Amino acid sequence: METRELRYFVAVAEELHFGRAAQRLGISQPPLSRAIGGLERRLGTVLLERGSRGVTLTGAGAVLLREARAALDAVEAAERRTRRAALAATGSPAVVLAAKAGASGELLAKLLDAYAAERGAVAVDVVLCGPGEQAEVLRNGRADVALLHRPFDDTTGFDTEDLHTEGQVAILPAGHPLSARPHVRLAEVTDLPGLPLPRWPRPDGTFPDGPGPKVRDHTQLTQLIALGRACAVIPESGRIGLGEGLAAVPVPDAPVVTTVIAWPPHSRSTAVAGLVRAATSL
Incomplete structure (x- = not known):
């Protein structure tokens, strides 16, 4: 074909x-x-x-x-990575790292600092993606390595190293009755009257059916929650830097989230190897 x-x-x-x-x-x-x-x-x-x-x-x-x-996707990835390799050969080496906007911010900062301190480190271009987009960006060659989150992201076909496992929290409007609780059950959050869970876009750009608002990024989500139009369940690290008008409550029975660093199994990039090494050392 x-x-x-x-x-x-x-x-x-x-x-x-x-x-x-x-x-x-x-x-x-x-x-x-x-x-x-x-x-x-x-x-x-x-x-x-x-x-x-x-x-x-x-x-x-x-x-x-x-x-x-x-x-x-594989053909497109081959073209993009070949062009990047050509740029590196002319003296402008760089590695592209994809990460989810609004997630793993502290880990990402530590990773960039740790890699920069390595001998032979090259420039790292960070691509911040919407929910679930990092895997696609890695598959089609727009990134060389990515931070993914199981069970939300599909890691099929990638080599991975586990970096961090954490629980999840419910993000609610400040002052909501549940916001004063030490913890809530997942069922309580998924069926809150007047505070539906958001609908994130599928890979093809369409949205699933449901009552929740359509959301494309973390900023939209937090603003809608602060306005009392939605709630969300996110990894615990997402509570860092939450603005006014928002409360985070642990959800002990929600699935744990594992952050992994992922890369194509055929990669021979020393820069990717250096990033993976720096990430696992953290």
């Missing part, structure tokens, strides 16, 4: 409409239809069911969509 065919297929599978997919790709519809038909004949299976009500994915098509996204 060619990357062009995979891009064509992903566009149709995501749009579920040949016309919109062709417009997205900047081509006319007939060559797109021919390319998908040729791909199906070569694979010996139907990938997309065409009907009067539109286009739907078959079981085989769903598998190819998942695999094609991973393959295209």
